[in-house]
Structures are given as structure tokens and as C-alpha cells.
Amino acid sequence: MASLWQPRTGGLLALAGVVAGLPLILPNAFYYDVAILVGINATVCVGLNLLIGYAGQISLGHAGFFALGAYASAILTGDHGWPPLAALAAGAVGVGVLSFVLAQPILKLKGHYLAMGTLGLGIIISIVLNQEAGLTGGPDGMPVPSLRALGHTVAGEHAWYALVGLVLIVSVWLTLNLIDSPVGRALQAVHGSESAAALTGVDVIRYKVLVFVVSAVLASLAGSLFAHYAGFITPAEASFARSIELVTMVVLGGMASTFGAVVGAAVLTILPQALTAFQDFKMLVFGAVLMGTMIFLRKGLVPTLAGLIRNRMRSGRA
Amino acid sequence: MHARPSFRWLIAAFTIVALAASAVTASAAEPIRLGAFLAVTGKGAFLGDPEKKTLETYVEKVNGEGGVLGRKVELIVYDTGSEAKEALTFVKRLIEQDKVDAIIGGTSTGETMAVIREVEAAAVPFISLAGGAEIVEPVKKWVFKTPHTDRLAVEKLFTDMKARGLTKIGILSGPGGFDKSCRTNAMALAPAKGLAIVADETHGAGDTDMTPQLTRIKGAPGLQAFLYCGFGAPTSIVAKNVRQIGLGVPHYQTHGSASMSFIQGAEGAAEGVRLPAAALLVVDQLPADHPQKAVATAYRDAYTERYKEPISTFGGHAYDGLFIVLEAIKRAGGTDKAKVRDEIEKTNRFIGADGIFTMSPTDHLGLDTASFVMVEVKDGTWLLLN
Known part of the structure; x- marks a missing residue:
């Protein structure tokens, strides 16, 4: 029983509690919509955090994987009549293979060069989606049919909330298990020092590739869900700005903290809606909030606050 | 002196009646709520900015003249930053949270197409300010538009x-x-x-x-x-x-x-x-006998007086959208969404900034090349x- 109450399990239970409890206080479908977008962004960030926080690799191209998943679902279900789940799986497999093939050369790069490599990848995907208008509808985007599976159509904010909430909990659960496995410890060793890790027998490249592929596939899955939920997608999903937004969510929430990624996604998704009262000054306030957080909570929201609480408790005991 | 307590009671009674009366009139004169989602910033800002300014100028003007059907018009504008994805969330907010009576907006074709499914499902009258012909072809029950098509x-x-x-x-x-x-x-x-x-x-x-x-x-x-x-x-x-x-x-x-x-x-x-x-x-x-001369001149003067900048035709789309909705609400005698929709569809020879609109069940734009x-x-x- 005791193992069930380890911090990570407690965190997962808390997350499940929040997801299950939110409907009690969400007043209408608009709030559900924001919650669903938080869930989708959080799923991407949980994967991206594995890469950034644990493997120490920067990706400025994750919006590209998200968009590839979205467009795979849109094109295969809309134009070719595939069942949505098959399209979702095909998108995930496609992105998995693509990221696997690209990971070998890209992950040999380090630091800024790695960031530039993934940035280039994201931009290429964005250009293709914009230019191949016959396939993707070009800059004006394309419609996506509803998500149908096992004879049911997922329709309405409540059903989508339940689905996205479930997907998020499962992704967090998988991620926590991965981090707590030998693979996770190897990853942290790689993050600490690649040479030292290699010296102790860790296959550095293999683990980097693995985590790159896992995070890309999670982004693709989230993209597919988003496409079906929104019913309409544009190449803006693959934009450089969107990739930056995803990285910012991870950094803001706290690198190497899975729940930090979830919190970061929630804050950055909710803020623009909460700040509409500032009208023309919205972006100004948004920027100020981000700067303030990064200056005063340097490790990110969750690790800094968790550290504060731990210190408070320790000094309380002493 | 002994009359004083009853006098007090009288004042109290008056106050209660007055309060009750004001509460009744307040509910009767609930504002007409118009929602707008526009690309005020981002790559479409050269379109969305004059649209927003036009809506604000004219809603103020209409309210200054006593509103519509004796009710004030309340305008809620959200900036999509030219992102189709944001447009969908803001439209849900307008419908669910702000409970608007009609929606104007969608500066670009992408932003408009992204919200059509939501607007049709929620059954809210919607006038798009985007150019693409696919917005109204095929005709969608609740979707109209004002700009000329390509x-x-x-x-x-x-x-x-x-x-x-x-x-x-x-x-x-x-x-x-x-x-x-x-x-x-x-x-x-x-x-x-x-x-x-x-x-x-x-x-x-x-x-x-x-x-x-x-x-x-x-x-x-x-x-x-x-x-x-x-x-x-x-x-x-x-x-x-x-x-x-x-x-x-x-x-x-x-x-x-x-x-x-x-x-x-x-x-x-x-x-x-x-x-x-x-x-x-x-x-x-324009020659003095041009049918749009008066409307266009009035619009130009109102806009330049308030913002001290030259007009663009893009703001004109918003002018037309706003008044097609307000005229329809007047004819419908209220904000019942189905009635307002029907009246928008019956728009007949409305003289706007973009041209002279005559809509029908098969034409939700209502302009021809003469415009x-x-x-x-x-x-x-x-x-x-x-």
C-alpha cells in the first residue's frame, strides 16, 4: 500500500481528481472548450518535457509533429473515408517513423545546432502544409469530420472533455513510469553528462532517439484529437510561433517536472482568455507575466513552488 | 408631528415602488448583445483594425440616438490575432458565456470557415466579413456575409x-x-x-x-x-x-x-x-445621384472625424454587417434568433458601403457586379x- 502513496502516484491521483472534479465548477461549454485545449496542449507538453527536461534536448519543431497528426486525420478521414481511429494510428505511426529517421542525424547535433535542426524540420513541415493546397487546402485550412469510433460519435464539449482528460491522465501515467524506469535513469544520466553516461555503458544515441520518437508520437496523437475536436485546421498549427509556445509551456511550468508541463500548458492556454479585459494591452500584459515568472521563479512554476513548500515544512519541523 | 412616521412609510413605499418599476424597465430594456471576433492584430490587422473601429464608432452612435427598439446595443469584440484556432474559442465564448444575439466577424475566410460548424449548431445569426465565396456557397442557414466575392x-x-x-x-x-x-x-x-x-x-x-x-x-x-x-x-x-x-x-x-x-x-x-x-x-x-453617395459620405465623415485616418473599404464591410443585423432586429421586433435570421435573409435593397444588398434564401450575400x-x-x- 505504501508504494501507492509515493509522491508520483499521489501526483497522478491529484491530477485525476482535478480532471474528475472540474466539471462541478465549469459553468458552460466555453469553459469546457478552454479545459479541452488545456488537456490537448498538456499532452503535447508532457511528451516534450521528456525530451527537454529529462533528455536535455531542445525541439523547436514539435508544432510540426502536432500538425502532421492533425492533417493525417483530416486528410485520411475527410478525403479518403478512413475510420478516424485508423487515421489517428496511421498519423502516429507515420510521425513515429519520420521522427525515428530524422532523429539519427538531428540528435548528433548539440546545443544551438540541435535547436536549429528541429527548427528547420518544423519550418519545412509548415511550408509543405501551406503550399500543397490541393492536399491540405493551403493557408485557409481544411474541415475535419467528427471523431467516430465503435459506432459512437464523440460530440459536444462534455464527451470531448472526458476523452481528452482520459488521454492526458494515461500520457502522464506512461511518462511517470518511463521516468522511473531504467530508461528514465539512463536519460537523466545523459542529461547530466553524455560522456559519463556513455562511459557507464548507457547507449546515449539510442535513448535520445527513443525519447524523441515518444514525444513526437504524443504530439501527433494530440494533433489528431485536436483536428477532430476543432473540426477545422489551418497550417498555423505548424507555425514556428506555435513550437515556441509549446517550449514556453514546458519551461514556464518547470523543466524535468511532468506536472510542471501540465501546469505550464494550463497557464499559457488560460491566460490569453483571462486577459481579454485588457483589450489592446493583452499581449503586453501577457509578456509581462511571462517575464515576471521567469525572473522570480527561475526553475519554473511547479519546481520553485514545490521547493518553497518543502522548505517551509522543513523549517516548521525544526 | 404625529404625521411624521406615516410620512416615512410613504417615502419607503415610494422607494419600493420606484425600485420595482426600475427593475421592470431594466429587464424590458435589456441590451441587444452583438458579438464580434476580428483580426485586430496579426497579419490580417490591416483588415480587422478598421472593422473594429467602424463597429465601435457606430454602436456608440446608435446608442447616442436611443439604441434599437429602445434598447441599448452592447458590443463585445475579441481579437483573434488572425488565428483560425482562436476564432473558434472566441465564438464559443460569445455564444456560451456572453450569450450574444448575433455574431459579426471572421475577418479572413479561414477564421470564418473554422467557426461555421459551431455557429450552425448553436443557431445564432452570423455575418462574416471575409471575402471567400465558399462561405455562402453552398448556402448555410445561419451564415451571411457582406464583402464582395473574388x-x-x-x-x-x-x-x-x-x-x-x-x-x-x-x-x-x-x-x-x-x-x-x-x-x-x-x-x-x-x-x-x-x-x-x-x-x-x-x-x-x-x-x-x-x-x-x-x-x-x-x-x-x-x-x-x-x-x-x-x-x-x-x-x-x-x-x-x-x-x-x-x-x-x-x-x-x-x-x-x-x-x-x-x-x-x-x-x-x-x-x-x-x-x-x-x-x-x-x-x-461619385455623381450626386449615385444611390450610395449619401451612405458612403456619412460613413467616411464619421470614421475620419473619430480616428483621423483615411477610410479603407474593409471597414465598410463591418458597417454593412452591423446595420444589416440591426435593421433585421428592428423588423423582427426583438432578438428572437430565428426571427432575426429570417429578417436578415429578407434584406431588400439595403444601401450599404459595399453596395446595395438584396438577400434571398439562395443568396446570403446579396450583391452583384453593379456594386x-x-x-x-x-x-x-x-x-x-x-
Whole structure:
């Protein structure tokens, strides 16, 4: 029983509690919509955090994987009549293979060069989606049919909330298990020092590739869900700005903290809606909030606050 | 002295009655809530900004004159930052949270198409301010729009070319939805008008030099006229490049270039370019008996007085959208959504900034080519052609 109450399990239970409890206080479908977008962004960030926080690799191209998943679902279900789940799986497999093939050369790069490599990848995907208008509808985007599976159509904010909430909990659960496995410890060793890790027998490249592929596939899955939920997608999903937004969510929430990624996604998704009262000054306030957080909570929201609480408790005991 | 307590009671009673009465009138005069989602910032800001300013100016004006049906008009504007994804969330917010009676907006075709499913499901009257013909073709029950379509523009242009005896056309188009739709319509309409497309080139997003494409167009056999399908910054670049390579044939653009920034950006190279535009663009040159003269003049004066900047025709789309909705609410005698929708569809000879609107169950735009005038750039400004 005791193992069930380890911090990570407690965190997962808390997350499940929040997801299950939110409907009690969400007043209408608009709030559900924001919650669903938080869930989708959080799923991407949980994967991206594995890469950034644990493997120490920067990706400025994750919006590209998200968009590839979205467009795979849109094109295969809309134009070719595939069942949505098959399209979702095909998108995930496609992105998995693509990221696997690209990971070998890209992950040999380090630091800024790695960031530039993934940035280039994201931009290429964005250009293709914009230019191949016959396939993707070009800059004006394309419609996506509803998500149908096992004879049911997922329709309405409540059903989508339940689905996205479930997907998020499962992704967090998988991620926590991965981090707590030998693979996770190897990853942290790689993050600490690649040479030292290699010296102790860790296959550095293999683990980097693995985590790159896992995070890309999670982004693709989230993209597919988003496409079906929104019913309409544009190449803006693959934009450089969107990739930056995803990285910012991870950094803001706290690198190497899975729940930090979830919190970061929630804050950055909710803020623009909460700040509409500032009208023309919205972006100004948004920027100020981000700067303030990064200056005063340097490790990110969750690790800094968790550290504060731990210190408070320790000094309380002493 | 003994009368005092009863006097107090009297005051209390009056107060209660007055409060109750004011509460009743307050509920009777609940404001009419109009929601708007516009690209006030981002790449579509040159469209969305005048739209927002126009809505704010006129809602204030309408309220100053006592509102509609004795009710104030409340305007809620959200900035999509030119992102289709944001548009959907803001429309849900307008419908679910703000409980608006009608929605105006969707500055671009992408933002509009992204919200149609939601608007149709929620059954809210919706007037789009975007150009694409696919918004109202096929007709969707709750969706209307005010800007001219690119098809109307191409028709108007081809009529002008034909009248000048120009039948061999070279086309350059950009990557945007508007550009592509314009090109597709030009291809489809040319044979019916007796024109031939002898060159068909495209350029990419963010391109800053179109001379290679224009050189190929120049080399097309028998070229008699050149048409550029696009809007925004590239329109000025194309005008400059055309001058640089000395294309030497009449140069046409679409209503997407109908703003002073096109002429200014081209630095003199826009001279002689012809395009179809709303009458609003040349309001001072309109003959006194032109049906839109009064409306266009009033709009120009109201807008420039408040913002001290020249009008663009894009703000006119918002003017038309706002008043088509308000007129429909007046005729419907309230804000019952189904009745307002029916009345919007019955809009008959509404004189707006974009033209004279007559909608029907099969036409949710209600404009024809007569709503365009042909203009030519002359001495750094627009000259109305007959």
C-alpha cells in the first residue's frame, strides 16, 4: 500500500481528481472548450518535457509533429473515408517513423545546432502544409469530420472533455513510469553528462532517439484529437510561433517536472482568455507575466513552488 | 408631528415602488448583445483594425440616438490575432458565456470557415466579413456575409478588359486563399467571357521579388493584359516589379489592393493600375445621384472625424454587417434568433458601403457586379472610371 502513496502516484491521483472534479465548477461549454485545449496542449507538453527536461534536448519543431497528426486525420478521414481511429494510428505511426529517421542525424547535433535542426524540420513541415493546397487546402485550412469510433460519435464539449482528460491522465501515467524506469535513469544520466553516461555503458544515441520518437508520437496523437475536436485546421498549427509556445509551456511550468508541463500548458492556454479585459494591452500584459515568472521563479512554476513548500515544512519541523 | 412616521412609510413605499418599476424597465430594456471576433492584430490587422473601429464608432452612435427598439446595443469584440484556432474559442465564448444575439466577424475566410460548424449548431445569426465565396456557397442557414466575392471582382474586371478589346491575359497569383480563389474563378470565367489565359504564374508567401514570374508572363505570346490576384504587401511589390521589367500591357489588380497603402507602398509604380472597388473608395467623385453617395459620405465623415485616418473599404464591410443585423432586429421586433435570421435573409435593397444588398434564401450575400465601380490609380490617388 505504501508504494501507492509515493509522491508520483499521489501526483497522478491529484491530477485525476482535478480532471474528475472540474466539471462541478465549469459553468458552460466555453469553459469546457478552454479545459479541452488545456488537456490537448498538456499532452503535447508532457511528451516534450521528456525530451527537454529529462533528455536535455531542445525541439523547436514539435508544432510540426502536432500538425502532421492533425492533417493525417483530416486528410485520411475527410478525403479518403478512413475510420478516424485508423487515421489517428496511421498519423502516429507515420510521425513515429519520420521522427525515428530524422532523429539519427538531428540528435548528433548539440546545443544551438540541435535547436536549429528541429527548427528547420518544423519550418519545412509548415511550408509543405501551406503550399500543397490541393492536399491540405493551403493557408485557409481544411474541415475535419467528427471523431467516430465503435459506432459512437464523440460530440459536444462534455464527451470531448472526458476523452481528452482520459488521454492526458494515461500520457502522464506512461511518462511517470518511463521516468522511473531504467530508461528514465539512463536519460537523466545523459542529461547530466553524455560522456559519463556513455562511459557507464548507457547507449546515449539510442535513448535520445527513443525519447524523441515518444514525444513526437504524443504530439501527433494530440494533433489528431485536436483536428477532430476543432473540426477545422489551418497550417498555423505548424507555425514556428506555435513550437515556441509549446517550449514556453514546458519551461514556464518547470523543466524535468511532468506536472510542471501540465501546469505550464494550463497557464499559457488560460491566460490569453483571462486577459481579454485588457483589450489592446493583452499581449503586453501577457509578456509581462511571462517575464515576471521567469525572473522570480527561475526553475519554473511547479519546481520553485514545490521547493518553497518543502522548505517551509522543513523549517516548521525544526 | 404625529404625521411624521406615516410620512416615512410613504417615502419607503415610494422607494419600493420606484425600485420595482426600475427593475421592470431594466429587464424590458435589456441590451441587444452583438458579438464580434476580428483580426485586430496579426497579419490580417490591416483588415480587422478598421472593422473594429467602424463597429465601435457606430454602436456608440446608435446608442447616442436611443439604441434599437429602445434598447441599448452592447458590443463585445475579441481579437483573434488572425488565428483560425482562436476564432473558434472566441465564438464559443460569445455564444456560451456572453450569450450574444448575433455574431459579426471572421475577418479572413479561414477564421470564418473554422467557426461555421459551431455557429450552425448553436443557431445564432452570423455575418462574416471575409471575402471567400465558399462561405455562402453552398448556402448555410445561419451564415451571411457582406464583402464582395473574388468572383464578382473577376467578372467586373473581365467586362472592362473585353470593352477595351483585351483578350489575352496573363495571371500572377499569391499563396493565400483569396489569391487562389481569384485565380480559379478567372480560369473558370475566361472562356465564357471570350478571353484566353496565356500565362499562369504563382508566387510564394513572403516573396519580395516577383520579376522571374513577370518575365515569363512578359514572354507569353500575344499578351494583352496582366492581372494580379492577391492582397496585402505583395500588391505593391508586383506593381514595382511590373514597372521595373517594363511589362508594357494594361495592369489589373483586384479589390484586395483597394487601400492607400497599396499606392503608397508602390512608390509611384501603381500609376495606371486598374481595379474594381466599392464606391466608398471614391466617395467624393461619385455623381450626386449615385444611390450610395449619401451612405458612403456619412460613413467616411464619421470614421475620419473619430480616428483621423483615411477610410479603407474593409471597414465598410463591418458597417454593412452591423446595420444589416440591426435593421433585421428592428423588423423582427426583438432578438428572437430565428426571427432575426429570417429578417436578415429578407434584406431588400439595403444601401450599404459595399453596395446595395438584396438577400434571398439562395443568396446570403446579396450583391452583384453593379456594386463595384472601376477605378484607376492617377496622381497617387483613385480616379473613378465610367
